[in-house]
Amino acid sequence: MFPLSETFLQTSTLFVELASTEFMRYILAATGLHVLLNSGLRPFALRRRIRSDQPPKGQIRREILTSARSVLVFAGISLAAVWAVKMGWAQVHQDPDTYGWPYFFLSVAILIVGHDTWFYWIHRLLHDKRLYRRWHHLHHRSFKPTPFTAFAFNIGEAALHGLYTPLVILLLPVSYLALFLFSIHMIVRNTIGHCGVELFPSAKSGRPFFDWLTTVTHHDLHHASPDWNFGLYFTFWDRLMGTEHPDYLKHFAATRTSLSSLETVGEKSTARPISKRMGLGAAVMIAACLTSLSADADQSAAELERLSGSWVSEGYGAVVKLHSCNQPPTELCGTLIWIWSPQSQQHLGIKMLWGFRFDGSGWRRGEIAIPGRNQVFRSDIQMIDLDTLQVKGCAVIVCKSQIWRRLDSLPHVGLPR
Incomplete structure (x- = not known):
């Protein structure tokens, strides 16, 4: 790749x-x-x-x-x-x-x-x-x-x-x-x-x-x-x-x-308000973080549900099943369930994608492995529409993209779902 x-x-x-x-x-x-x-x-x-x-x-x-x-x-x-x-x-x-x-x-x-x-x-x-x-x-x-x-x-x-x-x-x-x-x-x-x-x-x-x-x-x-x-x-x-x-x-x-x-006595009036302000600020920040984390988790779960299922890589080279990595669902993973190359059949069932997190617009900072090549790349996934994904892999400054399509949307038969 x-x-x-x-x-x-x-x-x-x-x-x-x-x-x-x-x-x-x-x-x-x-x-x-x-x-x-x-x-x-x-x-x-x-x-x-x-x-x-x-x-x-x-x-x-x-x-x-x-x-x-x-x-x-x-x-x-x-x-x-x-x-x-x-x-x-x-x-x-x-x-x-x-x-x-x-x-x-x-x-x-x-x-x-x-x-x-x-x-x-x-x-x-x-x-x-x-x-x-x-x-x-x-x-x-x-x-x-x-x-x-x-x-x-x-x-x-x-x-x-x-x-x-x-x-x-x-x-x-x-x-x-x-x-x-x-x-x-x-x-x-x-x-x-x-x-x-x-x-x-x-x-x-x-x-x-x-x-x-x-x-x-x-x-x-x-x-x-x-x-x-x-x-x-x-x-x-x-x-x-x-x-x-x-x-x-x-x-x-x-x-x-x-x-x-x-x-000391002369400084207590200054020290106490500082402590109170810092404590109040910390409480507000913690509450905001917890609220944000909860909202992010709900949005990630909804996006994972939209994305879950079997996807076909560009050129019908492989079928990858996308699913949640963890509970509650916040990370995206992908398992290889079919590959075109007969020499790579032993890699079926491996985790091919992992570590993707939703940032509000796409799944970022994950990793994607190339079966049989012992290579791992930084990767981002962007959902173009319900049946189309753009998958980008990068090595330092060199990046390439593929279009993956949802298996159920394709007219071809004979591939595992």
């Missing part, structure tokens, strides 16, 4: 999945924090904002676009890492308890501390005047950073940052769960560090309560004064190498009051 080699298809599909996952992780973390600080926590954020003015118009759009490009670079490097694991050059295991739970937690700590070290020295290298303009200047165009600044890198800088994980797994056996926790920690700390609102608590002395962690002020000062504060998660490299901003603690104390002040 689609003349692409299996290796190319698997590689292309994996690249798309890696890029999609990485971008979703970035956009959810950045958008979630941005929305939170500009809605439910807005009074809190206004009192703890590091800069008094907002980023210039168009900055966030530029940051998202350049971050999307960085994600493509990360995905390409991750793809190489996946093949390294398949070839046995790197050790990544499914069971987090393979070497015992103490080692699992140690491996997570090594990933995080090692990344901070890698970032610090790569970051200092990129500030060399011979590299800065071509390799790092783009990130510093965000003089007033936002959560979306997190991945706004030049291509070369993105590649250097993306190399860390593949290099580590060549040396250190880790589990997929450890890598997942490390990646979540990385994007959360990265977006928080660029959010422009001091979220870290302070001690009574005015110093950061967790003085060994980089606060939001710590990294914000780097965007204001690029010759200082190169660390990502921890302050010890900056302090050891003398690159921490000399007025960092003064800036932290000036832009920040203790988070515990929300619980």
